[in-house]
Amino acid sequence: MRQLFIFLLIFLGLQLNAQKVFSVQYSSQADVKVFVTQYESQADLKVYKVEYESQAGNNEGKWFFTQYESQAKKKIFFVEYESQADLKIFFVKYESQAGWARNDKKQLMY
Numbered sequence: 345m346r347q348l349f350i351f352l353l354i355f356l357g358l359q360l361n362a363q364k365v366f367s368v369q370y371s372s373q374a375d376v377k378v379f380v381t382q383y384e385s386q387a388d389l390k391v392y393k394v395e396y397e398s399q400a401g402n403n404e405g406k407w408f409f410t411q412y413e414s415q416a417k418k419k420i421f422f423v424e425y426e427s428q429a430d431l432k433i434f435f436v437k438y439e440s441q442a443g444w445a446r447n448d449k450k451q452l453m454y
Contacts, residue, residue, distance in 0.1 A: 363453060364397065365407050366416035371428075374421035376452050379429035387434035388449040392442035403453045405442035418453055 368374050381387045394408045397415075410416045423429050431452050436442055444450055 363403055363407055364410050364415060364417045366410045366413045366419050368413065368419045368421050371421045371423070373419060375419045376421075377423045377428055377430045378420045379423050379426045379432050381426075381432050381434045384434045384436070385445075386432060388432045388446040389434075389444055389453075390436045390442050391433045392436050392439045394439075403450065405444065406439065 371377060384390060389405050392406050394406050397408050397410070399406065399408060413419060426432065431449055
């Protein structure tokens with residue numbers, strides 16, 4: 345029973361951490377167009393880049409950038425101007441800082 349409990353904690357912990365994304369070359373290939381803001385307060389989503397694919401899972405601002413498009417849950421394109429973006433993000437230094445600042449844009453990453 346104890347082993348099952350530990351297994352479930354580990355499994356659920358890995359499933360609730362990040363989202364797999366792929367950065368496409370052209371705007372027309374993207375599911376979501378993203379603009380990186382200069383300041384945290386301007387962002388809809390604060391993003392933390394995770395190191396390992398095994399940390400991927402939910403929509404909480406923890407992103408894993410995949411090597412191949414087929415591995416990603418969402419394809420994103422980084423736009424040059426804020427007005428072109430569907431979603432404004434800010435890259436944070438610490439995992440605990442990641443998350444949504446504006447919930448009205450959350451559906452874009454599901």
